[in-house]
Amino acid sequence: MADLKVSLSGWELDNPVIPASGTFGYGREFAELYDINVLGTFSFKGTTLNARFGNPTPRIAETPGGMINAVGMQNPGVDKVVTEELPRLARCFHKKVIANVGGFSVQEYADACARLNGQEQIGLFEINVSCPNVHDGCMTFGTDPFAAAAVTKAVKAVTSKPVYVKLTPNVTDIVSIARACEDAGADGISLINTLLGMRIDLRRRKPVISNVMGGFSGSAILPVALRMVWQVYEAVKIPVIGMGGVSSARDVIEMMLAGATAVEVGSANLTDPWACPKIIAELPQVMGQLGISSLRDIIGGAHA
Amino acid sequence: MKEAVFTLLRQARLARDVWRMELSGDVSAITVPGQFVEIALDGFFLRRPISVCDCGNGELSLIYKVVGQGTQVMSCLESGASLNLLTGLGNGFSLAKSGCSPLLIGGGVGVPPLYFLARCLLKAGAVPTIVLGFNTAAEVFFSEEFRALGIRVIVCTADGTAGQRGLVTDVLPVGSSFVYACGPLPMLRALDRTLPCSAMAEFSMEERMGCGFGACMGCSIMTKGGARRVCKDGPVFPRESLLWE
Known part of the structure; x- marks a missing residue:
């Protein structure tokens, strides 16, 4: 019997497959399609203290093996998440969820997390210091070790739940940022957010996306994500949630061998809404082929 | 929403850059005119959203314009090809609001979903009129198919090479019970300015x-x-x- 269980800071998940923030809303759309309780858990839509509409359209561009988005953290704001989304989610999802939180100042991160801290449905916080699509915020915190540490400390001070910091790959040295977060008390690291990219419309001779640049995701970025998970796993002692271009059970196993304790699946949900249940169903068979009896045993298994 | 594999029955060009593909497969999730499907294409990451032109009896008709590499590849697919579709996407038009003499207004590739709508309205006992707007004669399609339904069809082109010269807003008939419109954003914006404030309408x-x-x-x-x-x-x-x- 293949053992798919993994654990994040004491929270045991039935399997390591987690739909990534921004590709799964607050679960509702997918709960119409399948029983989302088959998931390890999921990371809900990046939520900020106040409601945000996000960027003007077009927000989406395509690229070989991936896509670029500049949604800009559209979300209903933390109060509506607490009063509407979480109660609605409780009806169809009986596991704890990952709360993905964004912000524009250290205080804003702390205030949003403080508001969410009392929610029993939340298993851990995933602090997004890495959204490439909002000006003067978010990614700024993830590109500077001191700022990332300041956000981590401020959030840790207001919550009793584990705090994972979600890092941007758009930096020269991801290891120094990961270490700064660990030193500031982070319980885990989540990576990678999207790579900054753009496309140009040849007929209009203008950027496809109204915000000019956006976050590049999809299967094309898997090698970059793997490399960074590998580097961060070597540098920190806290658990790593790996993500970036994962779309199959084999990708999940590769990510875990690189050092991920759990694995998020992002853009694959957008092109195949059943991507995650398919991966979960596929895992035992692929584990069998590879002689893996317990996923827990292979975390970081490719390191010497 | 349903995921299903469809088989391409036939495909033909209707006008400049405009193609119709007819497919067979499970259309049970398509319940209202105005919905769309998403087609997965080999070699392209994202699916292509295409409005439903007609559907029934296990067959689906889609009309699309070749605007980029994805739609270019679609236009080269041959009969017998298998395509993975998400079907029954979007809310669709409200048939119940139509009244007895609804006006349908379509611009360019906004025209196709109005065909399924017109058929459903006729079935429900309404008598629709349709205005079809195009840039030029080479881009006109489906005017005969609408005429074959036995409804009044008004065609206009911006350059006057087919039908009346002008935009859809120049040729609107008066006295409709409800307006359904689908077309490019500038057309919808102009329609909103032109229609009487009291005119009830749905825009796709x-x-x-x-x-x-x-x-x-x-x-x-x-x-x-x-x-x-x-x-x-x-x-x-x-x-x-x-x-x-």
């Missing part, structure tokens, strides 16, 4: 989409009721809910 909106089923927030528009996803909350919106900046 278009935005570049990511997923097509409400997960990614890629196609959000701001409406009077707040942010709405064109793919999931739309594509059809009541006229009075829309904002035109």
Whole structure:
């Protein structure tokens, strides 16, 4: 019997497959399609203290093996998440969820997390210091070790739940940022957010996306994500949630061998809404082929 | 929403850059005119959203314009090809609001979903009139198919090479019970300005989409009721809910 269980800071998940923030809303759309309780858990839509509409359209561009988005953290704001989304989610999802939180100042991160801290449905916080699509915020915190540490400390001070910091790959040295977060008390690291990219419309001779640049995701970025998970796993002692271009059970196993304790699946949900249940169903068979009896045993298994 | 594999029965060019593909497969999730499907294409990451032109008896008719590499590849697919589709996406038009003499207004590739709508309205006992707007004669398609339904058809082209010269807003007949419109944003904006304030209408909106089923927030528009996803909350919106900046 293949053992798919993994654990994040004491929270045991039935399997390591987690739909990534921004590709799964607050679960509702997918709960119409399948029983989302088959998931390890999921990371809900990046939520900020106040409601945000996000960027003007077009927000989406395509690229070989991936896509670029500049949604800009559209979300209903933390109060509506607490009063509407979480109660609605409780009806169809009986596991704890990952709360993905964004912000524009250290205080804003702390205030949003403080508001969410009392929610029993939340298993851990995933602090997004890495959204490439909002000006003067978010990614700024993830590109500077001191700022990332300041956000981590401020959030840790207001919550009793584990705090994972979600890092941007758009930096020269991801290891120094990961270490700064660990030193500031982070319980885990989540990576990678999207790579900054753009496309140009040849007929209009203008950027496809109204915000000019956006976050590049999809299967094309898997090698970059793997490399960074590998580097961060070597540098920190806290658990790593790996993500970036994962779309199959084999990708999940590769990510875990690189050092991920759990694995998020992002853009694959957008092109195949059943991507995650398919991966979960596929895992035992692929584990069998590879002689893996317990996923827990292979975390970081490719390191010497 | 359903995922299903469809077989391409036949495909033909209808006008400049405009193609129709007819497919067979499970159409049970398509319940209302104005919905769309999303087609997965080998070699392309995102699916292509295409409005439903007609459907019934296990067959689906789609009309699309070749605007980029994906639609170019679609136009080269041959009969017998298998295509993975997500079907039954979007809300569709409200048939119940039509009254007995609804007006349908389509511009360019906004025309196709109005065919299924016209058929459903006729079946429900209404007598629709349709206005079809195109840039030029080479782009005109489906005017005969609408005439074959036995309804009044008004064709106009911006350059006057087919039908009446002018935009759809120049040729609108008076006295309709309800307006259904689908076309490019400038056309819908002009319609909103031209139609009497009292005219009840539904507009089918278009935005570049990511997923097509409400997960990614890629196609959000701001409406009077707040942010709405064109793919999931739309594509059809009541006229009075829309904002035109």
